[in-house]
Amino acid sequence: MSNLKQFRIGIDVGGTKIAGVLIDEKNKVIEHITLATPKDNLDHFLIMISATVDPLIKTIEKKKGYLLSMGIGIPGPIDYEKNEVVVAPNLKFLNRRKIVDLLREKISELKDIKISLDNDANCFVRAEAVIGAGKGCDNLYGLTIGTGIGGAWWYEGKIYHGHHGAAGEPGHLIIDVDEQITLEDAYQKLMQSNAALIAEEAYRGDLLAEQRFSEIGSYLGTAISTIVNIIDPKMIILGGGVVGSSDLFLKTAQENMKKHIFTHQSRSVKLVKGKVGPLAGAIGAALLEK
DSSP states (O other), rough: OSSOOOEEEEEESSSSSSEEEOOOOTOEEEEEEEEEEOOOOOOOOOOHHHHHHHHHHHHHHHHOOOEEEEEESSSOOTTTTTTEEEOOOTTTTGTTHHHHHHHHOOOGGGGTEEEEEEHHHHHHHHHHHHTTTTTTSSSEEEEEEESSSEEEEEETTOOOTTTTSOOOOOGGGGETTTTEEEHHHHHHHHHHTHHHHHHHHTTOHHHHHHHHHHHHHHHHHHHHHHHHHOOSSSSEEEEEEEEEGGGTTTHHHHHHHHHOSTTTTGGGGGGEESSSSSSHHHHHHHGGGG
16 A cells, blocks of 8 residues: 555535545645535435545545545534544534444445544644644644634644643633623624625625624634733634635734733734635645644
């Protein structure tokens, strides 16, 4: 096998879609596929994962290579000892299920393959740290803003998981102490589960929509300043679908962030958009065993 080309598969399970990538030894994307995320039951979910993986495996066969490993990014915390999802708020049928074992049963080609699970935001940050905007940086933090808000800390060449495997969750930072409102609560209330529509209205000149994004920018800035004050990263990287509309909130976020960062030196932290693109989560999942 040593003379054959090695490939890795990465799967990014999002709130609305499943993205799959096949990468080679140089981390180059050879093929990718995107399908809708089923939200009704586990069986349907496994069918869609299989439909994502099968064509990628066929490509490996055509190229006369072999599959070295597969990674899966899930929107929720992971029990890394048991290699299972603790809780997936938007896909509750995944909670405490042995997804890896079930996939090995369903897809024969995965029977003897190393399969790892990780949080989807961790996967995004891993991709940006290894091949994207944070390449060469040993201390960075990344946030994903899409269906919800996620985040992860990349420190000295790896994701910092924390003692219980649940580190780096910015959505649960409280941004209004009196009302006990978290960043995630504020985001969902302001975006009404349809950030794309609110952005479209803002670009058309709707003042209320513009104000919603301005508020999000303010809350993000406050949350990011807290993160900077605690871990002092060199860089903050933003990703996720909503970052395409960052001109509606990024400036406000930067201003509010710098206002609340404690030390002058830490205010030099860079706040940038990711460079890897919409497949970052899937690529980061493929890099799990790199």
